[in-house]
Structure formats: structure tokens, C-alpha cells
Amino acid sequence: MLHHRTLALAAVAALGLTTAPVFAQAGDTITLGAAVSLTGKYSTNGGHTQKGYDLAVKKINDAGGVKVGGKTYKIEVRYYDDESTPARGAELAERLIQQDGIKFLLGPYSSGMTKAIAPVTEQHKVPMVEANGASRSLFTNNYKYLFAILSTSEKYLASAVTLAAENAEALGKKPSEMKVALAFENDNFSQDVRAGVLEDLKKNNMKVVIDDELPRDLNDMSATLTKVKALKPDMLVVSGHSKGAATAIRQLDQMQIHVPILAMTHCDAAGIIKKFGKAASYTLCGTQWAPSLTYSDKLFGTAADFAKEFDKAYGYEPPYQAAESAAAVEVYANAFERAGSLDPQKVRDALASTDMMTFYGAIKFDDTGKNIAKPMALYQVLDGKYEVVAPSKFAQTKAVVPAPTD
Incomplete structure (x- = not known):
């Protein structure tokens, strides 16, 4: 220390x-x-x-x-x-x-x-x-x-949507046939991430089948996950800071729900690998840095x-x-x-x-004070480690999409 x-x-x-x-x-x-x-x-x-x-x-x-x-x-x-x-x-x-x-x-x-x-x-x-x-x-x-x-926040998960579209064929679909579920905290950051994701989904003609707000305390998203289990979306996107990320992984595991593509913010800050082990595997995580x-x-x-x-x-x-x-x-x-x-x-x-x-x-910095010189990156949890899978310029390995069911 x-x-x-x-x-x-x-x-x-x-x-x-x-x-x-x-x-x-x-x-x-x-x-x-x-x-x-x-x-x-x-x-x-x-x-x-x-x-x-x-x-x-x-x-x-x-x-x-x-x-x-x-x-x-x-x-x-x-x-x-x-x-x-x-x-x-x-x-x-x-x-x-x-x-x-x-x-x-x-x-x-x-x-x-x-x-x-x-x-x-x-x-x-x-x-x-x-x-x-x-x-x-x-x-x-x-x-x-x-x-x-x-x-800025609207860029956090753009790479995940692009990656999903690029791998639609692996799911036996066209991007326009893919169903997406969204679960976001009602705070400035997460709602901006959501806005960016919606723009990216629209570009790829993907259909939003669930668009839920996470509960204020971020402790329980079972209501949303019950819908996920019934509607079987191809992709689930979650943003609720560290607590929301931990809740999502924990409850997906508890409710035995498999989603082909899971993308979220704050994976590493939430320590999902250490806390949840195998249950965190194949999660895609937006990151500012690696x-x-x-x-x-x-x-x-x-x-x-x-x-x-x-x-x-x-x-x-x-x-x-x-x-x-x-x-x-x-x-x-x-x-x-x-x-x-x-x-x-x-x-x-x-x-x-x-x-x-x-x-x-x-x-x-541009005239508004935001950094215009650094791109976002995208992790995936593979073999118990965070591996950069996008953008391709920085990728350590190829993303595994869809996530295996075993």
C-alpha cells in the first residue's frame, strides 16, 4: 500500500x-x-x-x-x-x-x-x-x-454491436434478424450508453425486444431476465456500473440463462472473473483501456x-x-x-x-473539453482472462461469438 x-x-x-x-x-x-x-x-x-x-x-x-x-x-x-x-x-x-x-x-x-x-x-x-x-x-x-x-459514453459498446453484426451468420441469421435485449441503469452515463447502442442497432437493423430500466438499487434484475428466458434474444446489453455488472452475471448463472452474446460495461471494475469464475466466460466488456x-x-x-x-x-x-x-x-x-x-x-x-x-x-481536447484522440476497446472473458478483441488494431485474439452453451 x-x-x-x-x-x-x-x-x-x-x-x-x-x-x-x-x-x-x-x-x-x-x-x-x-x-x-x-x-x-x-x-x-x-x-x-x-x-x-x-x-x-x-x-x-x-x-x-x-x-x-x-x-x-x-x-x-x-x-x-x-x-x-x-x-x-x-x-x-x-x-x-x-x-x-x-x-x-x-x-x-x-x-x-x-x-x-x-x-x-x-x-x-x-x-x-x-x-x-x-x-x-x-x-x-x-x-x-x-x-x-x-x-464519451455513447462509444462504450459500439464495438460490441459491430461485433454482433459481423458474427450474425454464426447464429444462422442476418443482422436484421437478430433480437436484442437492453437493461440499463437510469443515470446519465448508462442512458448515454443506451442511446449509443440504440443508434448502432438501428444502423444494423437489429430488433430491440426488451428495453428495461434496472432497479434503483441494482440488486435484482430477475424481472428482466425472466423476459430474456422467454424471448431468447441473440444479444443482451447491460449497463449499471460495477454493481449492475455483478448482478447480471450472478443472476444469469442462478437462473441458468444462456445468451449467445452478452455485452456490458464495468466488467473488470466489478471483478466478475474473480467473483463468478466460469459464469463470467465469454462476456464482452467495453473498456477505456487495457x-x-x-x-x-x-x-x-x-x-x-x-x-x-x-x-x-x-x-x-x-x-x-x-x-x-x-x-x-x-x-x-x-x-x-x-x-x-x-x-x-x-x-x-x-x-x-x-x-x-x-x-x-x-x-x-476539443472545444467542448472531451478527449478526441483515444478510441474505446472491447474485452472478452476468455479462459479466465480479459482479452482485447476489438478494435482489430489492438485485438489480442479473435472473439468467440456466439458463446458456447456448455
Whole structure:
């Protein structure tokens, strides 16, 4: 485990204790602020997010810190627990900026939390580099201080629909004869994923036979799966963050339902291989990043090098939420150095002109603040491992479609 001040601050924040104000340019330290889900329904991914931030901070500091206008600074992060509640996230962003004097924010986990915080950072003209808010609705508000390093949500499962269409013949059908079931959480992210999937299905003339909303607590999708059992769709698409992914695999297994093509988000973050073993086999999973991708940078080395370092620090292979979070800190460090200043406006302008390669992938922002330089990838669970099967440029192996029935 890592032991440095970021974790101490997190512990203080989690206990709800007050501390003396920390200013973004205090002494030789740049303090970034972050409201992250350490409790509540997003706590699993909130933990991955925090660990990604912490590992990058440690790596940058161990390498000598950040050089800004001839002076060298260390980086640290002040955390608060947003409790997976948007209103709390907005309140904490206000606290970080107004009470703690923080001039630079890292994003929370999830699109809904990011959507709650973005108006606050925009109002105060405080840059926020976020790594876990992919909803395309975030980028339609003319925000000037929001920068997202991940691919937007409508692209998450496009590769899965394309893959299904390409393999329709293996099911003895044309793409237009394929039946599809959808089950999505009613949050910004998942509904955007759904919108992208519907567009892709329409392009391939595939028929939607089930279009259900997951229950709010994400604990039970048996009502949807009962329909799946009766209607026998060729493809089931699920998006409900980590909890939804785990519920889907668990209940498909319990109800002994076989779907030729199962595609979902958040497989690796939910740990479906470790938790469910063979039951997770052949699942297709949208991913922002994978250790096998051929990206690299000077700080971490290759994507595989980052994965090894994360595993050494935390005892598990990093899901993409941790990787993109680490890359967000790298983007800040790069912007500080190029700005040659810690003036928020100058740093904001440097962020807007970012054009860099990281172990996580290429990062370049358009005028709306989203990253336009990195594609999504698609995993499949094969022989107890996540193997990249799309896009073909990055594929480690060919996808197995349809899933075998044994």
C-alpha cells in the first residue's frame, strides 16, 4: 500500500473532521482537490479512482515533482467523501474551492457526480480534469473549465454491436434478424450508453425486444431476465456500473440463462472473473483501456508497466478507472509545466491545448473539453482472462461469438 499525505488527508476527510485551510500554491506543494465516492453505491469505483490519483502523485513526486516557472513543486491531493450523492459532491466542490482555497480539481467518479460538480467549478473558474465522467451531456453546456480524458459514453459498446453484426451468420441469421435485449441503469452515463447502442442497432437493423430500466438499487434484475428466458434474444446489453455488472452475471448463472452474446460495461471494475469464475466466460466488456494496449509515456512506461506498478502497490490488476485517473494527474502536471504558472486561467489555457501521449492513450481536447484522440476497446472473458478483441488494431485474439452453451 502507498503511505503518503494524500491518504492521510483522505482519512481526515472520511471522518468528516475539519483541518486547517490548504492553499493550492502553499510553499512548494500544489494541492489538487477531489470529492470521490469512498462510501455509497459507487464506492468500488471511487476506490479505484482514488488509487489511480495516488499512484500518479507518488510517481510524479518520486521523479522530482513538477517544474513550474523555474520552481519545483510536489503534488498532493485533498480528498472528501461525496458518499455517491450528487448534492454532496457539489457541496464538497464548493468547500474545496471556497474554504480550502483549492485552485485545481480532479473529477469524482461517475457522470452523475461530475455533472453535479461541473457547474461549481465553472462558476468559480477553477479547472477540473476528470477521468470518470463519460456522459456526452457533460459536453453540451459550453463549459470552459472541464476537461475529460476518457472516451464519451455513447462509444462504450459500439464495438460490441459491430461485433454482433459481423458474427450474425454464426447464429444462422442476418443482422436484421437478430433480437436484442437492453437493461440499463437510469443515470446519465448508462442512458448515454443506451442511446449509443440504440443508434448502432438501428444502423444494423437489429430488433430491440426488451428495453428495461434496472432497479434503483441494482440488486435484482430477475424481472428482466425472466423476459430474456422467454424471448431468447441473440444479444443482451447491460449497463449499471460495477454493481449492475455483478448482478447480471450472478443472476444469469442462478437462473441458468444462456445468451449467445452478452455485452456490458464495468466488467473488470466489478471483478466478475474473480467473483463468478466460469459464469463470467465469454462476456464482452467495453473498456477505456487495457494493459495490453501499446501506449506508453516517460513517467510510467508502457500500459503493462503501469499495470505491474499498480498491482505491486494495491494487490490487484488495475481496472481502467484507475488507469484513466492516474493519467488525469499526468495531464495536470503537463499543463502546469507548459503554463509556467499556477494561475488558474493560464493552467486552463494550457489544458485546452493539451496534445500528449500517455500510458493510457493519446489525449487531445476539443472545444467542448472531451478527449478526441483515444478510441474505446472491447474485452472478452476468455479462459479466465480479459482479452482485447476489438478494435482489430489492438485485438489480442479473435472473439468467440456466439458463446458456447456448455
